[in-house]
Amino acid sequence: MRLATWNVNSVRARSDRVVDWLQRSDTDVLAMQEIKCKPEQFPLAAFEAAGYEVALHGLNQWNGVAIASRVGLSDVVTQFPGQPAFGKPDAEPLVEARAIGATAGGVRVWSLYVPNGRGLTDPHYAYKLAFLNALREAAAEWKDAPTALAGDWNVAPTSEDIWSEEDADAATHVSAAAREAFASFADAGYVELSRRHLPEPHTYTFWDYQQLRFPRGEGMRIDFIYGSQPLADITTGVTIVRDERKGKGASDHVPVVAEIDVP
């Protein structure tokens, strides 16, 4: 089975590209982030015509996550236990559309969009750390089943995962606290599959649209699939599809694909 994660940065703006890639790459399950739409706005027909079912969670034009599958899709939940809420100081806190879980092809798949953090002194940064810590505590309960925590983690775990740690825009992605929160999933029984199978340094999954980052080769590896040990044991390879950053109409992220030997 091929299981992928991709921050599509608006599924409406890119449905052709996403569905084309799904078919071309022979991907069975795709966890999407930043679909940026409500359920009634999701381009469902294009996915269904290609043979995929879709489960999604979208509340407004921000965030939004989905899972497309052609190997079954069941037991959908749209937040994880303890998932923190966030709101501006004068607004009611809201549990945002940043997580969806479903069972597909015998694997418990989570599509996750970790908060960006915005800045080290911004309340969004404390929210990011709280989200990661709550997710780890929830995920510890799922570690004995084949479980994939797939998504945009908004963390560059090592100095080899970013073109420049001094880049001001990346402060929330390289901070000690963010990196510790990311690394703690290993203590909870998970293996980051892209690192195991693609250890090459400076192999990125995201390049900002600004500053000609892609042609300059200035990116970050921030999209990951953490697998429980039972899933890691049957994962045979991982690919980062750099070509999907090319050309007009590309997302700023590319797909990360895991090859899984489902018994």
Place this chain on the structure above:
DNA sequence: ATGTCAGGTCTAACCTGA
């Protein structure tokens, strides 16, 4: 070049978020 996108609105000019 402050070298980009996407979605929104009190829309053809600006706002938020990334």
